[in-house]
Structures are given as C-alpha cells and as structure tokens.
Amino acid sequence: MSTMTERNFMLRDTKFVKSLETVGFALLIIGVVAGVASFLLMDADHEPLKRFFSSYLLAYTYFLGVAVTAMFFSALQYLVNAGWSALVRRIAEMFAPFIFVIILGFIPIVIDVFSTHQLFEWTHAGVMDPNAANFDPILKGKDWFLNPTFFVGRVIFYCVVWFLMYQTIVKNSLRQDEAGDDHTPTRRNKTLAAPMVILYALTISFAGIDLVMTLYPHWYSTMFGVQFFGGSFVATLSIIALFTVFLKEGGYLPQVTSEHYHDLGKMMFAFNVFWAYVSFSQFMLIWYGNLPEETVYFMDYRLVGGFEYFFYAIIVLHFALPFILLLPQANKRNPKILGGVAVLIILMHFIDLAWYVNPSLYHGHFTFGLQEISLFLFFAGMFVWMAASQFKSKKAVAVNDPFLEESVHLIS
Amino acid sequence: MDEQTLTQESGTRTIAAADAAGVNKDDVIAVLGNFTDPDKLTHAAQEIHAAGFVDFDIYTPYPVHGLDKAMGLPKTKLPLFSIGGAAFGLANAIFLQWWTATIQYPLNIGGKPYFSPWFGMPVMFELTVLLCALTTVFVMFGLMCGLPKWWHPLQDDEGFRKAVDDTHVVSIEAADARFTVESATALLGRLGADDVRVVTA
Structure with missing residues (x-):
C-alpha cells in the first residue's frame, strides 16, 4: 500500500489534463459553430426546430447512457469484490459528475413534451382527443403511461436515483482516498452497491424506453431497455479503456500493465x-413473428431510404470487426489495437443510437448529417472538458482502496 | 528402510528427504514438496525453471494466476483447436439448415423463404458455441491433461492428496535429464517447501 500512497496521483497541470482541456474546448467550439451554421442554413421547410430537438435528444441520450453507466461500472466493482479493476475504477468515476449536466439537460426535453411538441407523437395536439381528426385510439389506450405528467414524474425519479448513486458510490470512493486504513467508506459501498445496481437497471431501461422507444409509440419491444443498456455499457467500457491507454502511454499510470x-x-x-x-x-x-405492427418498425422505417446502410454498418463495424479484432489475446494486450477498437465502438454506438432515434421521427426520409454530428461534438466537448476538470482536482487512482495492491499485481 | 517408509496399495513408497540417502536411484519417480503460500509457490516455480528443470509439475487446488509463466510453459495451442471446433460447428449449422430446408425437404412455412440467415442465426450461434466448448474441453482433457488416466504414480502419497484440498504440490520428476535426488531435494528445501519427500516405485 505504501508504494501507492507515496505517489501523488493528482494530475493537476500535467500535459494530459491540458490536452484534455484543449480537446474538450475544441470539440465544444466546433460543435457550436457547426451547429449554428447547420441549423441557420436549414430550409424552413425541413423543420429546423424538430431537427434541433431530435439531434439534441440523440446526443443527450448517448451521454446519458455513458455517464450513468460509468457509475454503474464503479458500483459493479464493489458489488462483485473485483480486485483487477481497483487501478482503473477511478477513471470511470471521473465521468460520473457528468450526470449533473444530464439532470439539467432534461429541461429542454421536458419543455418539448409540454409546449413545443416536436419529438413525441403522444404529445401532439389531438391524438388523445376522440373528436379530433388525428385521434389515435391506440395511443389513447396507452395514455396512462404516455402522458406529460407521468413522463416528468419518471424523469424526476431517474434524476433522484442517479443523484443518489453519485452521492453514495462515487462520493464514498473519494472519501476512501482520505480515510487511510479505515475502510468504512468501502464497506458502505459494498452494501449500497446491490440496491444501486438494481435501481440502475430499472432507470437505464426505462430511460431508454422513455427517450427512444416512445418516439414511435405504436411499436414495443421488451428487449429495448436491455439493448440500450448493452450499447451504453460497451461504449462506457470503450471510453474507460481509451482513457486508460492515454494515461498509461503518457506515463501517468505506470502501474497499469498489459494485464x-x-x-x-x-x-x-x-x-x-x-x-x-x-x-x-x-x-x-x-422478423420471425412477422406481425405487421412490429415489422413496420424495421421494414418501413429502418431498412429503407438510406438507413439500411446504417444497419449494415452496425453489423460490420459495431459487431464483426471489433469481434475479430478483440478475439486474439495479443490484440487485447496491445494498446494501439485496444484503443483503436475503443474509438470504433464509441463512434458506432452513436450510429446505432441514431438508427433507433432518427427513423422514428423522419419517416421515409434519410435524415442524418451535420446537425446530429455537431450536437454530438458539443456534448462530447462538455464530457471531455468535465473529465479534464475532474482529473485536475481528484486523484487519478483510488489510492487507499483495499484492493489496490491486488490490482497492481494483477495477472489475468 | 525404517518406519518412516510407507508401503502403499499400488506399490509406491514415500520416503522423507532426510532418509533418502540409500534409496535406489532407478526406483525414484519424483521428489515432492508442499507449499501453502501461492506467492512462495510462484517464486519456487520460477527458480525451478531457472535451474533448468523441464520435467516438473505443480498440482494446485485452484487456478494460481501467473503460474504458467513462472514455470516457463510454452503458450498453449488450445485456442487453435477451439477456433477449429467453432468453425466446424458454424459450417455444420449453415450447411444442415440450408440443405434440409431447401434441397432435401423444402417446406413452405408462412410464406417465409426456405432459408434465411436471420432464422438460421440462433442455431448457428448455438452450434458454434457448443462445438467450440466441447472441442476445448475434450482436447484439453485428452491431449493436454492425458485423461482418462486410471492410475498416477503419485496418487498414493498422503501429501499429494492435499493438492485437492489446501496445499500446492510441486513434483520434480526423475525423468528430467538434470534430476538427481540430492539436487531436487536441496532445491525444494531451499525454496521453503514443507515436507520434502521422495516417491519411489
């Protein structure tokens, strides 16, 4: 233990933090400039307001999944008494404060649900009114769930859960840094991790269902929450791996090995x-069930008009290529290949999410471009910049973690 | 031989290292030593490997990470068999589904195509995983662990049986070119092994 606490893992004004700040700031500026340009140059016929909200929702959902899942990663290590991860767990915790941006970022979506009605079909005027021309009896039958009040109630519940996760799991991990050989904060986390992981499972599933699946409210899939979790988790792990590669190769975490x-x-x-x-x-x-109300989601929305190329790209670049690249043992231990695959997965998760979000809103029209990318870059900039401020003020390693010594001597 | 010598059912005998001076060298099977601390064991494995021994083995009640490297074992060929089994399973699944559904007995089910990769995928996945797992397990047992094996010359040694309970057992075998009873017992004694002993036929 002494070998670890002697080292100061405060990265303060190191090149790593400075580069992170520069990259974050650059992404933020590029995002804003590209966003302003692309939305101002849009034809009024193409509904720039709707496009703004859909691009916002897409980027927002991506980083919601990543920030909340970073806390889940930390909780998971406590829950299963993982020894290997003590050295890299703090990197995930550096991403956790982004949930405060996520909590505030719900406000535009709530505004849209209540007033502008650009995104969710179930908020449109008339769909719940039996006398209106566009009355939709199927949506009327779902209005106990799909109504603005309950939506906001659920959103507040998610925010409270994520705030609690941050206050317990992440804060206790930071308290352990100062607590020396008194392992009370770690013991508390071990107890709290179990209920937090259950709450995480509920909130991430329902956040995925509320934000993405209800964009096309006639369709339903019990797999949707799990698939949103799976995509978010692999993207989060890729970001953690990428940061680990940068920290190790930059010489800031010499204890990290190919193990x-x-x-x-x-x-x-x-x-x-x-x-x-x-x-x-x-x-x-x-596909096999072949029921019209289910197949329409893919047949008429996602496999036509240009979105079918997203589908092929997801199969090849999100699954097949990372599968082949990560299969051999030597590749997983090679920082260049591991980092490269991580970047590929980080980008492809965005394409995967766009393939679920955009076709629901732009039926039959291929809609993906600078608007989506600029808001993604804007959120990515905030994310990286926030991570830089965390690395500046917190130790990059959980220095008093009881598993740290085991993690340093890890042989996998 | 005095009372420390035990004669066992299968005829092998265990002799404590201190009493091994007069033992017939042609009868010696192996020199054993027990370790309880896995770190000491890993260090011992490195030292025995560094001393040039090749025919030595370590029996542990649970997988000790890093031991293969410490012993200087070559990288296993098992993944090649695994991927071969996986490819065979995948090819089988594709061929059997395609051939039965389109050539041998075409059936129209709800107007669906006779063969499609979409419905074939679960079977492809399952057969790939199944044959990969079966190949891995049986190649490991058969080619690498030499199973099935009904008798092992060390099995009657009392201390050796602890390898399935709470002790790691190191055996330096007489088949090794560098083996002498004196060098092996001295080396194990120096590395901190408990209960260093010689097993003879």
Missing part, C-alpha cells in the same frame, strides 16, 4: 457480444 488492458479488452469483447446478442434477438423475433 489491465487484457481485462478491459475482455469486458469490451464480452459486452459487445452481449449488445449484439440482444439487438439481434429483438430483430430476429420480429
């Missing part, structure tokens, strides 16, 4: 297969 890369690579591989398994199960059962 840690190997274990991170194994988790990325496993959860990429998990995500593919769940996504394919959803698709295959609908």
Whole structure:
C-alpha cells in the first residue's frame, strides 16, 4: 500500500489534463459553430426546430447512457469484490459528475413534451382527443403511461436515483482516498452497491424506453431497455479503456500493465457480444413473428431510404470487426489495437443510437448529417472538458482502496 | 528402510528427504514438496525453471494466476483447436439448415423463404458455441491433461492428496535429464517447501 500512497496521483497541470482541456474546448467550439451554421442554413421547410430537438435528444441520450453507466461500472466493482479493476475504477468515476449536466439537460426535453411538441407523437395536439381528426385510439389506450405528467414524474425519479448513486458510490470512493486504513467508506459501498445496481437497471431501461422507444409509440419491444443498456455499457467500457491507454502511454499510470488492458479488452469483447446478442434477438423475433405492427418498425422505417446502410454498418463495424479484432489475446494486450477498437465502438454506438432515434421521427426520409454530428461534438466537448476538470482536482487512482495492491499485481 | 517408509496399495513408497540417502536411484519417480503460500509457490516455480528443470509439475487446488509463466510453459495451442471446433460447428449449422430446408425437404412455412440467415442465426450461434466448448474441453482433457488416466504414480502419497484440498504440490520428476535426488531435494528445501519427500516405485 505504501508504494501507492507515496505517489501523488493528482494530475493537476500535467500535459494530459491540458490536452484534455484543449480537446474538450475544441470539440465544444466546433460543435457550436457547426451547429449554428447547420441549423441557420436549414430550409424552413425541413423543420429546423424538430431537427434541433431530435439531434439534441440523440446526443443527450448517448451521454446519458455513458455517464450513468460509468457509475454503474464503479458500483459493479464493489458489488462483485473485483480486485483487477481497483487501478482503473477511478477513471470511470471521473465521468460520473457528468450526470449533473444530464439532470439539467432534461429541461429542454421536458419543455418539448409540454409546449413545443416536436419529438413525441403522444404529445401532439389531438391524438388523445376522440373528436379530433388525428385521434389515435391506440395511443389513447396507452395514455396512462404516455402522458406529460407521468413522463416528468419518471424523469424526476431517474434524476433522484442517479443523484443518489453519485452521492453514495462515487462520493464514498473519494472519501476512501482520505480515510487511510479505515475502510468504512468501502464497506458502505459494498452494501449500497446491490440496491444501486438494481435501481440502475430499472432507470437505464426505462430511460431508454422513455427517450427512444416512445418516439414511435405504436411499436414495443421488451428487449429495448436491455439493448440500450448493452450499447451504453460497451461504449462506457470503450471510453474507460481509451482513457486508460492515454494515461498509461503518457506515463501517468505506470502501474497499469498489459494485464489491465487484457481485462478491459475482455469486458469490451464480452459486452459487445452481449449488445449484439440482444439487438439481434429483438430483430430476429420480429422478423420471425412477422406481425405487421412490429415489422413496420424495421421494414418501413429502418431498412429503407438510406438507413439500411446504417444497419449494415452496425453489423460490420459495431459487431464483426471489433469481434475479430478483440478475439486474439495479443490484440487485447496491445494498446494501439485496444484503443483503436475503443474509438470504433464509441463512434458506432452513436450510429446505432441514431438508427433507433432518427427513423422514428423522419419517416421515409434519410435524415442524418451535420446537425446530429455537431450536437454530438458539443456534448462530447462538455464530457471531455468535465473529465479534464475532474482529473485536475481528484486523484487519478483510488489510492487507499483495499484492493489496490491486488490490482497492481494483477495477472489475468 | 525404517518406519518412516510407507508401503502403499499400488506399490509406491514415500520416503522423507532426510532418509533418502540409500534409496535406489532407478526406483525414484519424483521428489515432492508442499507449499501453502501461492506467492512462495510462484517464486519456487520460477527458480525451478531457472535451474533448468523441464520435467516438473505443480498440482494446485485452484487456478494460481501467473503460474504458467513462472514455470516457463510454452503458450498453449488450445485456442487453435477451439477456433477449429467453432468453425466446424458454424459450417455444420449453415450447411444442415440450408440443405434440409431447401434441397432435401423444402417446406413452405408462412410464406417465409426456405432459408434465411436471420432464422438460421440462433442455431448457428448455438452450434458454434457448443462445438467450440466441447472441442476445448475434450482436447484439453485428452491431449493436454492425458485423461482418462486410471492410475498416477503419485496418487498414493498422503501429501499429494492435499493438492485437492489446501496445499500446492510441486513434483520434480526423475525423468528430467538434470534430476538427481540430492539436487531436487536441496532445491525444494531451499525454496521453503514443507515436507520434502521422495516417491519411489
């Protein structure tokens, strides 16, 4: 233990933090400039307001999944008494404060649900009114769930849960840094991790259902929450792996070895297969069941008009290529290949999510472009910049974690 | 031989290292030593490997991470068999589904195509995983662990049986070119092994 606490893992003004700040700031500026340009240049016929909200929802949902799942990653390590991860767990915790941006970021979506009505069909005027021309009896039957009040209630519940997760799991991990050999904060986390993981499972599933699945409220899939979790988890693991590679190769975490890369690579591989398994199960059962109200979701929306190329790209670049690249042991231990696959998965998760969000809103029209990308870059900029501020003020390693010594000597 | 020598059912005998001076060298099967601390064991494995021994083995009640490297074992060929089994399973699943559904006995089910990769995928997945797992397990048992094996010359040694309970057992075998009873017992004694002993036929 002494060897670890002697080292100061405060990265303060190191090149790593400075580069993170620069990259974050650059992404933020590019996002804003590209966003302003692309939305101002849009034809009024193409509904720029709707496009703004849909691009916002897409980028927002992506980073919601990543920030909340980063806390889940930390809780999971406590829950299963993981020894291997003590050295890299703090990297995930650095992403956790982004949930405050996520909590505030719900406000535009709530505004849309109540007043502008650009996104969700079930908020449109008349669909719940039996006398209106566009009355939809199917949506009327679902109005106990799909109504603005209950929606906001659920959103507040998610925010409270994520705030609690942050206050317990992440804060206790930080308290352990100062607590020396008194392991009370770690013991508390071990107890709290179990209920927090259950609450996480509920909130991430329902957040995925509320934000993405209800964009096309006639369709339903019991797999949807799990597939949103799987995609978010593999993207989060990729971001953790990428940061680990940068920290190790920059010389800030000399204790990280190819054994840690190997274990991170194994988790990325496993959860990429998990995500593919769940996504394919959803698709295959609908193909086989061949029920019109279910197949329309793919046949008329997602496999036509240009979105079918997203589908092929997801199969090849999100599943097949990472599968082949991460299969050999030597590749998982190679920082260049591991980092490269991580970048690929990070980008492809965005394409995967866009393939679920955009077709629901732009029926039959291929809609994906600078607007989506600029808001993604804007959110990515905030995310990286926030991570930089965390690395500036907190230790990059959980220095007093009882498992740290085990993690340093990890042999996988 | 005095009372420390035990004669066992299958005829092998265990002799404590201190009493091994007069033992017939042609009868010696192996020199054993027990370890309870896995770190000491890993260190011992490194030292025995560094001393040039090749025919030595370690029996542990649970997988000790890093031991294969410490022992200087070559990288296993098992993944090649695994991927071969997986490819065979996948090819089988594709061929059997395609052939039965389109050539041998075509059936129209709800107007669906006779063969499609979508419905074939679960069977492809299952057969790939199944044959990969079966190949891995049986190749490991058969080619690498030499199973099934009804008798092992060390099995009657009392201390050796602890390898399934709470002790790691190191055996340096007489088949090794560098083996002498003196060098093996001295090495194990120096590395901190408990109960160093010689097993003879």
